[in-house]
Structure formats: structure tokens, C-alpha cells
Amino acid sequence: MSYKIVEKKMLNPTVFLMEVEAPLVARKAEPGQFIILRIDEHGERVPFTVADFDREKGTITVIIQIVGKTTRDLAKLETGDELLDFAGPLGQPTPLEGKKKVAVIGGGLGTAIAYPQAKKLHELGADVTVITGFRNKELIILEEELTKIADKLIVATDDGSNGTQGFVTDMLEKEILAGEKFDEVIAIGPLVMMKFVCKLTEKYDIPTMVSMNPVMIDGTGMCGGCRVIVGGETKFACVDGPDFDGHKIDWDSAMKRGRMFADYEKHSCEDGHCRIGRTHKYED
Amino acid sequence: MPNMRMDKNPMPEQAPDVRNKNFLEVTTGYTEEMAIDEAQRCLNCKTRPCMEGCPVSVKIPEFLTFMKDGDFEGAYQKIKETNALPAVCGRVCPQEKQCESKCVRGIKGEPVGIGRLERFAADYHMANVEDKIEVPQWNGKKIAVVGSGPSGLTVAGDMAKRGYKVTVYEAFHTAGGVLMYGIPEFRLPKDIVQKEISTLKKMGVDIQTNVIIGRTLTVDELFNDMGYDGVYIGSGAGLPRFMGIEGESLNGVYSANEFLTRINLMKGYKFPEYDTPVYVGKNVAVLGGGNVAMDAARSAKRLGAENVYIVYRRGREELPARAEEVEHAEQEGIEFKLLQNPTRILGNEDGWVDGMEVIKMELGEPDESGRRRPVEIAGSEEVLDIDTVVVAIGQTPNPLIRQTTEGLETNKRGCIIADENGLTTREKVYAGGDVVTGAATVILAMGAGKKAAEALDKELCGK
Numbered sequence: 001m002s003y004k005i006v007e008k009k010m011l012n013p014t015v016f017l018m019e020v021e022a023p024l025v026a027r028k029a030e031p032g033q034f035i036i037l038r039i040d041e042h043g044e045r046v047p048f049t050v051a052d053f054d055r056e057k058g059t060i061t062v063i064i065q066i067v068g069k070t071t072r073d074l075a076k077l078e079t080g081d082e083l084l085d086f087a088g089p090l091g092q093p094t095p096l097e098g099k100k101k102v103a104v105i106g107g108g109l110g111t112a113i114a115y116p117q118a119k120k121l122h123e124l125g126a127d128v129t130v131i132t133g134f135r136n137k138e139l140i141i142l143e144e145e146l147t148k149i150a151d152k153l154i155v156a157t158d159d160g161s162n163g164t165q166g167f168v169t170d171m172l173e174k175e176i177l178a179g180e181k182f183d184e185v186i187a188i189g190p191l192v193m194m195k196f197v198c199k200l201t202e203k204y205d206i207p208t209m210v211s212m213n214p215v216m217i218d219g220t221g222m223c224g225g226c227r228v229i230v231g232g233e234t235k236f237a238c239v240d241g242p243d244f245d246g247h248k249i250d251w252d253s254a255m256k257r258g259r260m261f262a263d264y265e266k267h268s269c270e271d272g273h274c275r276i277g278r279t280h281k282y283e284d
Numbered sequence: 285m286p287n288m289r290m291d292k293n294p295m296p297e298q299a300p301d302v303r304n305k306n307f308l309e310v311t312t313g314y315t316e317e318m319a320i321d322e323a324q325r326c327l328n329c330k331t332r333p334c335m336e337g338c339p340v341s342v343k344i345p346e347f348l349t350f351m352k353d354g355d356f357e358g359a360y361q362k363i364k365e366t367n368a369l370p371a372v373c374g375r376v377c378p379q380e381k382q383c384e385s386k387c388v389r390g391i392k393g394e395p396v397g398i399g400r401l402e403r404f405a406a407d408y409h410m411a412n413v414e415d416k417i418e419v420p421q422w423n424g425k426k427i428a429v430v431g432s433g434p435s436g437l438t439v440a441g442d443m444a445k446r447g448y449k450v451t452v453y454e455a456f457h458t459a460g461g462v463l464m465y466g467i468p469e470f471r472l473p474k475d476i477v478q479k480e481i482s483t484l485k486k487m488g489v490d491i492q493t494n495v496i497i498g499r500t501l502t503v504d505e506l507f508n509d510m511g512y513d514g515v516y517i518g519s520g521a522g523l524p525r526f527m528g529i530e531g532e533s534l535n536g537v538y539s540a541n542e543f544l545t546r547i548n549l550m551k552g553y554k555f556p557e558y559d560t561p562v563y564v565g566k567n568v569a570v571l572g573g574g575n576v577a578m579d580a581a582r583s584a585k586r587l588g589a590e591n592v593y594i595v596y597r598r599g600r601e602e603l604p605a606r607a608e609e610v611e612h613a614e615q616e617g618i619e620f621k622l623l624q625n626p627t628r629i630l631g632n633e634d635g636w637v638d639g640m641e642v643i644k645m646e647l648g649e650p651d652e653s654g655r656r657r658p659v660e661i662a663g664s665e666e667v668l669d670i671d672t673v674v675v676a677i678g679q680t681p682n683p684l685i686r687q688t689t690e691g692l693e694t695n696k697r698g699c700i701i702a703d704e705n706g707l708t709t710r711e712k713v714y715a716g717g718d719v720v721t722g723a724a725t726v727i728l729a730m731g732a733g734k735k736a737a738e739a740l741d742k743e744l745c746g747k
Binding site: 089 | 535
């Protein structure tokens with residue numbers, strides 16, 4: 001069985017959306033869960049968080065940023081092409097029930113993962129403030145979609161090119177200081193962004209959930225590559241998460257682990273078949 | 285007249301300093317002459333003690349009788365009557381603890397090389413004989429098998445033969461379970477596993493990859509939405525155990541599952557031809573003394589590590605690995621640090637492993653497993669120069685199925701509770717292999733599958 005790409009479009013120069021036919025996955029997927037895909041026989045297994053799903057059409061949408069070889073190869077595929085493997089839904093759905101007023105923070109590509117959560121919160125009747133941050137206005141994604149479901153939407157850019165200059169943490173603090181009372185903050189984005197959001201919300205004592213996206217192979221608890229230290233205990237992001245209490249995460253350890261295969265990724269990426277990047281070459 | 289030579293025909297193999305640089309199979313297999321000569325060492329005992337040692341009761345003296353006459357296909361068919369995966373078992377079974385341990389020839393010399401002969405018969409068949417597969421008429425029932433490792437494949441084969449429609453659900457993208465992701469190419473070539481699986485497919489077994497039972501579908505949905513009449517769970521022991529010591533989250537620390545899956549299933553040893561990288565440093569410590577530890581250590585050596593250590597807290601006698609794996613590892617230059625236990629893993633400022641502290645152990649009184657309990661020798665700590673650590677101290681069953689299946693009881697180690705026929709606490713749900721016993725061997729998992737298939741058939745067809 002293969003998995004057909006029913007829609008592919010670029011959202012900004014390095015971010016694209018892919019809607020894939022995977023009926024069994026679409027039947028069950030919930031916000032916060034992820035899938036693992038493989039392009040072809042030689043490919044890696046790479047996890048992507050579910051950005052949207054359509055149970056009737058039987059499709060899953062993922063939003064992908066070009067960062068390495070696999071994501072670059074994925075970006076070359078077009079509507080009508082097929083993926084070899086597409087498994088899921090994996091991980092625990094984000095617990096979103098029973099919340100009254102929530103701030104959902106998306107940093108860069110994290111916005112793609114924050115979107116389904118904000119949407120579900122909105123559907124459940126919560127008051128949702130969405131704060132997203134990008135480096136500049138060319139990189140902004142999902143603004144239109146978010147406008148429809150957010151009670152308040154703040155889009156900030158690091159360089160101020162969209163007219164709102166600042167980091168997501170600045171925007172969040174401004175809201176808090178203006179008297180907004182959030183029962184929870186959900187932060188999704190680069191590790192360093194999530195770390196600083198957590199530092200801020202700790203100061204104001206607001207429970208904060210983050211979504212971890214570490215290196216993993218199987219996504220079912222088998223490899224243990226995705227271990228994250230939470231409250232001093234080792235957890236597997238794939239089965240215990242990917243959402244965790246952000247105030248309990250050991251951020252330094254998470255950031256170091258995130259770099260484990262960085263060199264391979266870079267080298268593997270340079271032209272796809274270069275021979276560097278191995279500490280020791282296998283002699284055949 | 286039997287051949288009364290005292291020792292086995294030695295197994296031809298690649299020289300240690302050649303093979304520890306490649307992933308080709310270590311042992312190359314008997315020639316026809318060797319196979320006939322070895323089979324003639326069998327005394328054809330009336331009491332057949334060897335068969336008692338086999339979890340799937342291969343008719344050993346009978347298949348050896350065919351071998352003696354050079355009828356290798358006849359031998360293969362005899363094995364195949366009770367063993368669905370002879371080419372696999374001939375390679376990975378711990379024969380010295382099973383059939384060969386009971387062989388009368390072993391009293392005064394070496395036992396008959398039963399495993400080597402089983403492998404020979406299976407390889408001969410694969411190379412020379414086109415399988416004639418009869419698909420039996422459908423009996424109107426369908427069953428689902430969860431997991432495509434040795435126990436699931438056994439159930440699939442046995443039930444297909446009995447006329448059931450069988451669907452096997454596999455979480456990974458390739459069927460075979462531990463035979464694909466765990467055991468390395470140099471010990472069990474992946475072609476062989478895939479050939480065995482393609483035989484099952486020809487028998488009508490449907491294999492659905494990328495389906496995670498407990499996520500994509502639940503056991504209840506298999507019955508209620510998909511209409512299966514029975515379910516067999518053979519999902520294995522996939523959850524890695526860690527030591528729980530300082531430094532295990534450092535970069536350069538792998539579970540054996542991750543390390544071996546990157547190498548075997550994802551073909552990381554062929555990076556960058558394949559996209560999955562596997563990092564191996566210069567000085568690798570593998571923690572544990574079982575087959576998985578040996579596989580990890582020997583793989584690390586092949587990927588270019590200069591020094592590879594097996595760090596094990598008990599002594600040589602207690603190593604749980606197959607004798608042949610220990611010998612092969614030693615020949616390939618793996619260094620055994622026995623009676624030593626890691627106490628912490630040290631890291632540099634970038635978060636990478638740069639050392640490991642171990643403490644010396646001595647053996648005390650036997651524990652509940654009957655093995656002498658290792659006790660720390662106070663003050664004997666020492667720091668080893670290590671940059672990669674592979675933790676191979678065992679696995680426990682994956683929790684996804686038990687978390688999503690109401691009424692399916694598990695014990696305190698997370699293993700599914702099943703009776704001697706594999707029946708769980710849920711009606712029409714059977715289980716076997718590592719998910720019931722905790723990490724064990726391929727052949728025990730197959731034995732459990734065999735029994736469960738028989739019981740499930742009885743329950744569904746009342747025979």
C-alpha cells in the first residue's frame with residue numbers, strides 16, 4: 001500500500017503543506033498526535049505532527065519545514081506523488097477538554113502544530129488567544145486560518161516587518177500584564193522558544209504545556225531515542241508525550257540531545273550522496 | 285555404521301579479522317559432503333532425547349536419516365512439518381541449551397551439529413527447490429495476528445494451513461519483527477527472512493505494515509469493526525530498559541533497540557546510500573551479556589570502533605548469550621569486562637559521552653534466577669575511556685496494547701497473562717512469545733505460537 005499526496009503547496013519559501021491519503025490514520029488522529037513517514041526504500045523514518053485531518057476524505061495534513069535531506073526530498077514531491085510509508089496516529093492526543101481561557105503560542109513552524117490545538121479548543125468553546133512569532137513577514141503561515149478560530153490573534157515578527165515587532169514571550173507578557181487571566185498556556189515551537197515561554201509562565205504561575213519533537217525511529221516506544229527528562233524522570237516523547245508539563249522539562253538536556261545527529265544531517269544534505277559525515281567508513 | 289568421530293564437522297566461516305569489517309554472514313554453511321558426514325554421526329536413538337529439547341518438536345532423527353542418504357529436500361520437508369522457519373532456527377537457536385544438549389553423542393564428545401544441519405537443509409531447499417504451495421480452502425473464519433515476528437509468523441503459517449484467512453498487522457514498514465530490526469545481517473541475512481515471509485504470503489497470508497495496534501486500530505476494533513473471529517498478540521518485548529544511572533540521556537548513549545534498528549532495519553551501516561545515520565565512536569561500551577549485547581558489540585566493531593567492550597556484572601559462565609555468539613565476539617576482538625557494573629556515564633560540556641565509571645563486582649549467594657548474585661566491591665571504581673554506550677540489559681513489552689484493551693490482564697512486569705495454550709484473560713484473544721514471557725528466544729516464541737494456533741483453531745472450529 002502506498003500513500004498518495006492529494007495536495008502539496010508551499011506556504012513560504014521553506015515551509016510546505018502536504019495532504020496525504022491515509023484513511024486508517026485519519027480515522028483516529030487528534031490534535032497533538034504525530035505520524036511517521038518514509039519516502040522510499042532508502043529513506044529515514046521521520047516524525048511529523050498532524051497539522052490537520054479530514055475523517056471523511058481520509059486524509060492527514062502535515063506542514064513541513066525544509067531543514068535536511070529528507071525534508072528537502074519531500075519538498076520535491078508534488079500532488080499525485082506517493083509516499084511509501086505513513087504510520088500513525090502516534091503519541092497521546094493533547095488534553096484540551098475543560099479549559100476556559102487559553103493562550104496558544106506558535107513559534108515559526110510550531111504554528112502548524114499549534115493550529116489544530118487552537119482549533120479544537122475553539123470548537124470546545126474555550127476563549128483562545130493565539131500568539132505566533134516569525135523571523136519576518138515573508139515567513140508568516142496560517143494567518144488566515146488562525147483568524148477564523150482565535151478570539152484574539154497576535155502575529156509578531158522579530159524584525160517588525162509586519163508591523164508588530166517582538167518575540168512571542170514579549171507579546172504573552174503584555175497580555176498577562178494587561179490583566180488577561182489564562183488557565184493554561186500551550187507553547188509549540190523551537191526548544192529555545194518553549195524554554196523561554198516556560199520561564200515566563202513560571203513567573204506568573206500559569207500551567208504550561210509544551211510539545212516535544214525529539215529524534216526517534218519507530219514512534220511506538222521501541223527505540224528510546226526520544227527520551228526527555230521530565231521532573232527528573234526519563235520519559236519517551238512518543239508514548240508518554242509528545243506533550244509535557246513545560247515547567248518540568250530539563251531543557252538543557254533536550255537541546256543537547258537535539259544536536260546528536262546534526263552533523264550527519266548536514267552532510268547527508270549537501271548533495272544527497274556525498275561520502276563525508278561518517279566518523280568511520282564501513283568497508284565493503 | 286554411524287560415523288564415530290568425536291567432534292562436529294567445524295562450521296566454515298569468514299576469518300575473524302576479515303568478517304569484523306563487513307556485514308556478510310559470518311558462517312558460510314556446510315558443503316553437501318560435510319552435511320552427509322555430520323548427519324552420519326547420529327546414532328538414531330530410539331528414545332529420541334534430542335526432540336525433547338526442541339520447543340517445536342522437530343523430528344530430528346528422521347530428518348537426519350534423510351540427510352545421511354543425501355536426500356536434503358526430504359530432510360527439509362521433515363523439518364518443515366513442525367517448524368515454520370527452519371533457515372532462521374538453524375542460525376539463531378541456542379542449540380547447545382536445547383536439542384544438542386540432549387544428544388547422546390555429547391556425553392563423550394561433541395553432540396551432532398543439529399542446528400548446522402537444519403540450516404543446511406533449509407538453505408538447500410531455498411537454493412534448489414521451487415515451493416509448491418497449496419492454498420487450502422477457506423473455512424469461513426478470519427483471524428488477526430498482531431506483530432510479524434517469529435511467533436506471529438508461526439501462528440499465521442499454522443492458521444493459514446488450517447484454512448483460516450489471516451491478516452498480520454505490523455507496526456514497522458517491513459515484516460519480520462526482531463528478525464529484521466534486531467538480529468544483524470551477519471548472523472541472519474535479511475533475504476532469508478523475507479523469503480520465509482514471501483512463502484507465507486503465497487499461502488494467502490495478508491501482511492499489513494504501518495499499522496500500530498493500540499493506536500491505528502485497537503484489539504476491540506479488530507473484532508467489532510473488522511470482523512475477525514480471533515486475535516493472536518505476538519507483539520514482542522519492544523520497550524528498552526535503561527540502567528537508571530547518571531548520564532544516560534547524554535548523546536552517544538543508545539538503547540540496543542535504537543542502535544540495532546538503525547543498523548539492521550534502516551540499513552544505517554550503508555549510510556549515506558541509505559538516509560539513516562548511526563553514530564559510532566572509537567571506544568564503545570555495550571552493557572549486558574545476552575545475544576542482543578553480542579549483536580550490538582559486533583556491529584559496533586564492524587562500523588569501525590577501535591575498542592569495543594562488553595561490560596557485564598556477572599562472570600563468563602553466567603553470560604546468557606549463545607555460546608557461539610560469545611566465541612565469535614571474542615574472535616572478532618570484542619573485549620569482555622566481566623564482573624563490572626557501570627555506575628555513571630560521564631559527559632563533556634556539549635552533552636556527549638566522554639567516559640564511563642564502572643565498579644568491580646564479586647559473586648555472592650544465588651538469587652531467585654539461580655545465578656549467583658553480583659555484589660559490588662567497595663572502593664573499586666574505575667573510569668573507562670568511552671565515547672559510545674549501548675544499553676543492552678533487556679526489554680519489556682510495549683504498553684500500547686495493554687493500555688487500550690480493557691480486560692486484558694498483565695503482570696507487574698507488563699507481560700500479558702496467558703495460560704499454557706496462550707489464552708489471555710480476554711475471550712478469543714491469545715498471546716505468546718516475548719509479550720508473555722518477557723525477552724526470550726526466537727524458538728520459544730515460535731513454540732508458543734504453535735500451541736496457541738492449535739488452541740485457537742480448537743476454540744473457533746471446535747475440533
